[in-house]
Amino acid sequence: MIKTIKKIASCAMLVGVTGLFYTQSAFALLPIEHWTRPDGAQVWLVQSPAIAMVDVQLEFDAGSRRDPAAQAGLASAAALMSAKGVRAAEGRPALDENQLGEAWADLGASLGADAGRDALSFSLRSLTRPELLGRAAELAARQIGEPSYPAAVWQRERARWSAAIAEGDTRPGTVAGKAFSRALYRGNPYGYETTAATLQAIGVADLQAYHARYLQRCRARVAIVGAVDRAQAQGLVDALLARLPAGDAQACAPLPAVASVAPLAAPQRIDIPFNSAQTHVLIGQPGIARRDPDFLALLVGNHILGGGGFASRLMEEVREKRGLSYSVYSDFSPGLNVGAFVAGLQTRPEQAAQALQVTQQVIADFVRDGPTEAELQAAKDNLVGGFALRIDSNRKLLGNVVNIARNGLPLDYLEGWTERVQALSAEQVKAAMARVLQPARMVTVVLGAAPAAADAPTAAAADRP
Numbered sequence: 001m002i003k004t005i006k007k008i009a010s011c012a013m014l015v016g017v018t019g020l021f022y023t024q025s026a027f028a029l030l031p032i033e034h035w036t037r038p039d040g041a042q043v044w045l046v047q048s049p050a051i052a053m054v055d056v057q058l059e060f061d062a063g064s065r066r067d068p069a070a071q072a073g074l075a076s077a078a079a080l081m082s083a084k085g086v087r088a089a090e091g092r093p094a095l096d097e098n099q100l101g102e103a104w105a106d107l108g109a110s111l112g113a114d115a116g117r118d119a120l121s122f123s124l125r126s127l128t129r130p131e132l133l134g135r136a137a138e139l140a141a142r143q144i145g146e147p148s149y150p151a152a153v154w155q156r157e158r159a160r161w162s163a164a165i166a167e168g169d170t171r172p173g174t175v176a177g178k179a180f181s182r183a184l185y186r187g188n189p190y191g192y193e194t195t196a197a198t199l200q201a202i203g204v205a206d207l208q209a210y211h212a213r214y215l216q217r218c219r220a221r222v223a224i225v226g227a228v229d230r231a232q233a234q235g236l237v238d239a240l241l242a243r244l245p246a247g248d249a250q251a252c253a254p255l256p257a258v259a260s261v262a263p264l265a266a267p268q269r270i271d272i273p274f275n276s277a278q279t280h281v282l283i284g285q286p287g288i289a290r291r292d293p294d295f296l297a298l299l300v301g302n303h304i305l306g307g308g309g310f311a312s313r314l315m316e317e318v319r320e321k322r323g324l325s326y327s328v329y330s331d332f333s334p335g336l337n338v339g340a341f342v343a344g345l346q347t348r349p350e351q352a353a354q355a356l357q358v359t360q361q362v363i364a365d366f367v368r369d370g371p372t373e374a375e376l377q378a379a380k381d382n383l384v385g386g387f388a389l390r391i392d393s394n395r396k397l398l399g400n401v402v403n404i405a406r407n408g409l410p411l412d413y414l415e416g417w418t419e420r421v422q423a424l425s426a427e428q429v430k431a432a433m434a435r436v437l438q439p440a441r442m443v444t445v446v447l448g449a450a451p452a453a454a455d456a457p458t459a460a461a462a463d464r465p
Helices: 002-022 024-029 074-081 097-107 130-145 151-168 172-185 196-200 204-214 230-240 295-307 313-320 349-369 373-385 394-407 417-423 426-436
Strands: 033-036 042-047 053-060 110-115 120-127 221-226 268-272 279-286 328-332 340-347 443-447
Touching: 042 230, 042 394, 053 230, 053 394, 074 110, 074 120, 074 151, 074 204, 097 130, 110 130, 120 130, 130 230, 151 196, 151 204, 172 268, 172 279, 172 340, 172 443, 221 230, 221 394, 279 349, 295 313, 295 328, 295 349, 295 373, 295 417, 295 426, 313 328, 313 340, 313 349, 328 349, 340 349, 349 426, 349 443, 373 417, 373 426
Parallel strands: 042 221, 268 443
Antiparallel strands: 033 042, 053 120, 053 221, 110 120, 279 340, 279 443, 328 340
């Protein structure tokens, strides 16, 4: 029986993956259905019958922003340990990590877990043949609802993780990034730093308590894209949530709000001596939450400033005209709370001061003047022209549906995306960038360069009135 299922899974998976290349942008026209179940779980469904596969993302408001500061890494630890075994329950035997891996391989399906800033997510991919999907959903339900959290395995993984942190702290990019995050977030949960000490503070009982606190049926958000109709989707969600508690009124009460990071009151420069062939430069500030009404204007503006690769102003001024860096970029990282805006580059130490000055000037000029009409049209053409690539597979479309679900966006968000981008004016982009970005009040991290110039604001000077 197992060999037969393996053969079916292997053959059908090959056909399914090949079929992904022929679905193309028709996904944009597929409607998104949404409903709330009696148990409180919410479901978003896109019926995509082109291939006999389904992708599911089940998530909870249990990302790293919910970690206690002294146990930073707790959400990620729970995600990691979810694949390390399931406990025996209701006549079903326990499975260790090897047996669990073999069970997924037998089905030709997969379940991954991840903890980002805003959510703990489980991602299931399976063929929709009944003899496969039912068993995949049952196995996923056990892994989601009945993790065993074996103590010996957690000790092993914690040691590996701590060693990886120590190794990462020898890399200049990691050191610069951590310094930037600490200065930007200033104790906000978005900036909590996982260390060997915070991992040591996490025990199996903490993992169990985390699971019991956040993983309730009533808190589940489920996004589904694939060859299933609404009735089949309902049955699939029933199966996936079957091993989670329904939750009483107290367990399902709204979670406490997480404070957004406060704006910076003054500039801050941090110089970090480091034996590195390249100087690493990061400049930034608190940016926006994903629900910001100017999100698309900021997306277009950032594409012009530094997010559009060789077509961006930063690349033109820093690399092409002056040869100060091989690459330079800018980026917003919005979430449920305000994330960072950052511009970054690497350069030779003797060029660091000039590269920094040029980058700061480009940002300031763009905030003051906004884009030219030619820049705006080029950015629109690039973003709109690339839109189909954002939704050209079930998995990519699922990511967009998750974005809609997590951030409370309208169900027709994808359908009107290109029109809203095309309608933006240069003045709208300029106003949005000017509202959000404050070039005179940014954090600047310079790692590996000579000490700061006498007239540059230092970390200590920035704290004084």
